[in-house]
Amino acid sequence: MLMLEHEAKALLRFVGIETPRGETRKAGERRPWGGAYPIAVKAQVPGGGRGKQGGVLRADDAQQMQRAVDEIFGMSFAGEVPSAVLLEPWVPIRRELYLSLAVDAQADGYVLLYAPQGGIHIEDGPPPTAYRFGAPEAFRVHEFRAVLESCESDYRVREKVVVLGQRLVATAAAHDCTTIEINPLAQLESDELVALDAKIVRDEWAAFRNTAIKNLIDEEHTRADPYLRASLEMKHMYVRLDGDIGLISGGAGMTMAAMDMIAAQGGRPACFLDASPGPTSTRGYRPAIAMLDADPAVKVILVSIFGGGTQMQRVANAMKELMPERKSDKPMVFRLDGTNVHEVPGILAAFGARNCDTLEEAVGEAVRLARSAA
Amino acid sequence: MSILLDRSNRVLVQGVTGAMGTFFVEDAGRYGTQIVAGVSPGRDGTVVGGVPVFKNVAAACAATGADTSMVFVPPAQVLGAVVEAIEAGCRLVVATADEVPVRDAIAIRTLARQKGAAFVGPNTPGIISPGKAKMGFMPSFCYAPGRVGVISRSGSLSYESCKRLTLNGFGQSTVIGIGGDPIKGTTAGEALGHFHADPETDAILYLGEIGGSEEEFVAAYARSTGAKPVAALIVGAVAPPGKKMGHAAALIGSKAEGHAAKLALLRNAGVHVAHALEGVVDAMRSALATCQSHNQDIPLRSKRA
Numbered sequence: 088m089l090m091l092e093h094e095a096k097a098l099l100r101f102v103g104i105e106t107p108r109g110e111t112r113k114a115g116e117r118r119p120w121g122g123a124y125p126i127a128v129k130a131q132v133p134g135g136g137r138g139k140q141g142g143v144l145r146a147d148d149a150q151q152m153q154r155a156v157d158e159i160f161g162m163s164f165a166g167e168v169p170s171a172v173l174l175e176p177w178v179p180i181r182r183e184l185y186l187s188l189a190v191d192a193q194a195d196g197y198v199l200l201y202a203p204q205g206g207i208h209i210e211d212g213p214p215p216t217a218y219r220f221g222a223p224e225a226f227r228v229h230e231f232r233a234v235l236e237s238c239e240s241d242y243r244v245r246e247k248v249v250v251l252g253q254r255l256v257a258t259a260a261a262h263d264c265t266t267i268e269i270n271p272l273a274q275l276e277s278d279e280l281v282a283l284d285a286k287i288v289r290d291e292w293a294a295f296r297n298t299a300i301k302n303l304i305d306e307e308h309t310r311a312d313p314y315l316r317a318s319l320e321m322k323h324m325y326v327r328l329d330g331d332i333g334l335i336s337g338g339a340g341m342t343m344a345a346m347d348m349i350a351a352q353g354g355r356p357a358c359f360l361d362a363s364p365g366p367t368s369t370r371g372y373r374p375a376i377a378m379l380d381a382d383p384a385v386k387v388i389l390v391s392i393f394g395g396g397t398q399m400q401r402v403a404n405a406m407k408e409l410m411p412e413r414k415s416d417k418p419m420v421f422r423l424d425g426t427n428v429h430e431v432p433g434i435l436a437a438f439g440a441r442n443c444d445t446l447e448e449a450v451g452e453a454v455r456l457a458r459s460a461a
Numbered sequence: 462m463s464i465l466l467d468r469s470n471r472v473l474v475q476g477v478t479g480a481m482g483t484f485f486v487e488d489a490g491r492y493g494t495q496i497v498a499g500v501s502p503g504r505d506g507t508v509v510g511g512v513p514v515f516k517n518v519a520a521a522c523a524a525t526g527a528d529t530s531m532v533f534v535p536p537a538q539v540l541g542a543v544v545e546a547i548e549a550g551c552r553l554v555v556a557t558a559d560e561v562p563v564r565d566a567i568a569i570r571t572l573a574r575q576k577g578a579a580f581v582g583p584n585t586p587g588i589i590s591p592g593k594a595k596m597g598f599m600p601s602f603c604y605a606p607g608r609v610g611v612i613s614r615s616g617s618l619s620y621e622s623c624k625r626l627t628l629n630g631f632g633q634s635t636v637i638g639i640g641g642d643p644i645k646g647t648t649a650g651e652a653l654g655h656f657h658a659d660p661e662t663d664a665i666l667y668l669g670e671i672g673g674s675e676e677e678f679v680a681a682y683a684r685s686t687g688a689k690p691v692a693a694l695i696v697g698a699v700a701p702p703g704k705k706m707g708h709a710a711a712l713i714g715s716k717a718e719g720h721a722a723k724l725a726l727l728r729n730a731g732v733h734v735a736h737a738l739e740g741v742v743d744a745m746r747s748a749l750a751t752c753q754s755h756n757q758d759i760p761l762r763s764k765r766a
Contacts, residue, residue: 165703190643191643192675221570292563293563326705338616340641340696342706344621347699361707393620
């Protein structure tokens with residue numbers, strides 16, 4: 088679960104990492120900025136690449152500030168409208184550095200990454216230097232310092248980064264963070280290091296022991312429209328895409344394989360929707376089908392499930408029960424396979440549907456139907 | 462042979478009195494898995510599916526000689542249960558639960574390495590050595606005994622791919638679900654090491670996805686001297702960057718974690734890369750063709766079980 092920049096910075100300040108002191112504004116909120124100019128006006132959206140897309144503007148007076156705020160609320164970033172803007176003092180920077188903590192398979196746990204030149208073009212430069220230590224208890228200040236000696240020549244900066252790194256490790260462990268990225272970490276004229284931007288990802292599976300994470304999830308559900316909210320409450324994994332084939336699938340890997348096959352056959356998936364984590368019964372599939380039925384972009388619904396623990400006759404029976412409830416006549420294509428699949432054709436036939444033998448066949452059918460509906 | 466799991470593993474089931482535990486005793490027992498004990502605190506002295514239930518893992522191991530644990534407990538209890546199994550001396554522990562916090566997975570991984578135990582999970586269907594034993598809930602009919610080792614980050618994708626292999630005559634030595642989480646009990650690198658050492662595995666199929674750096678293990682193995690041939694499928698070609706595709710690890714955070722970069726990495730390392738799911742059997746066939754010349758006496762194709 089990605090925190091918004093201003094939420095992430097609040098957590099950094101909570102653990103003693105310096106950030107500019109900013110204020111947020113919601114859309115339509117006209118409260119003036121009380122501090123000095125110039126300021127940075129920053130779109131608050133989840134996802135990267137905001138700076139490159141014009142989501143950070145500079146304002147030298149109140150008029151410019153209001154114009155920048157209005158401009159940003161009129162923008163969308165990968166389909167997401169900003170939920171707020173962050174106003175911050177525009178600080179003079181001597182150098183932009185990069186510091187992050189991430190979870191990495193090759194580290195068996197956490198890795199710290201540092202680059203002496205950070206900023207929005209970090210990916211174009213040489214890769215950051217990695218200190219892979221794994222478990223938080225295995226982090227050693229002297230090891231991190233030795234790693235930094237290979238890439239940061241200013242020992243005063245190095246010592247500050249060592250301290251920050253140690254704090255990021257403790258924060259990740261205590262607050263269930265899977266990523267803490269500070270880019271840029273700004274070296275000011277005063278030599279002080281300040282987190283100018285922050286991206287923190289919290290581990291949503293830790294919500295059972297962390298109220299802050301639970302609240303973030305609840306807020307996300309509240310922001311969602313009623314259809315999506317119902318689907319999220321069934322624990323479905325949903326990402327909206329810009330196509331017209333509403334894909335209901337089971338398992339992240341098979342969902343992506345089906346998306347890829349739709350694209351390869353010339354179609355466009357309307358979503359990534361993995362329904363396997365929640366109940367795989369009428370109760371579970373009801374909100375997924377209702378959401379796709381209500382979405383005007385969706386022209387056809389493709390149900391593709393390959394189940395092991397999920398028994399296929401139960402999925403087929405759920406579909407049979409849900410058909411009379413539907414308020415839409417969008418065509419549906421089925422491809423069910425896995426445990427007890429032999430019972431599926433009879434159940435689908437009861438409401439005039441057919442089970443495709445292969446994913447290729449089902450995708451072909453869905454692409455054809457989407458095209459004829461367009 | 463096979464890796465990690467065969468008929469010799471003496472399996473206990475933690476959480477045996479739950480619905481999944483009870484189903485597993487019946488389903489996996491029928492498949493040939495040697496299930497010797499169940500564990501369910503407070504329910505000791507009862508019997509589930511003919512298997513005696515103990516109050517803790519140590520008691521189950523002492524009474525039955527169990528050396529392997531199948532864990533079916535809720536996510537918040539996985540850390541405690543797996544630590545108990547490892548400290549009781551189990552050589553293999555499998556936990557299928559998803560939604561296990563990363564912090565807990567790191568703690569398990571650290572302990573498993575210290576104690577020299579193998580851990581498979583979390584967020585996995587488990588591991589199956591076709592014709593011998595299964596530890597997990599994968600649909601048995603997708604698999605047949607054979608000489609391809611399969612490593613997968615995704616459960617359902619492994620069922621689909623293995624069914625395609627089986628229908629085309631390519632049986633499997635072992636299929637291991639390393640899971641969709643960023644920290645894995647068994648990494649792709651370790652699984653490759655096990656398959657490399659297994660004389661009855663001729664070639665390896667790797668089923669991966671966008672996000673993470675697991676594929677670097679695969680490329681490193683494929684480049685190494687004397688490596689067995691590797692085929693691979695990476696899904697997520699049309700996934701947008703910055704969005705988590707269901708699995709916690711399936712998030713493109715940098716260019717290296719995207720689909721195109723992973724394909725290029727694997728191709729350059731000599732991996733036989735399937736362009737998509739439809740190509741998985743052909744990729745396997747071309748990988749196996751490269752080892753046929755070395756191992757002409759070994760039958761590469763096996764009959765469906």
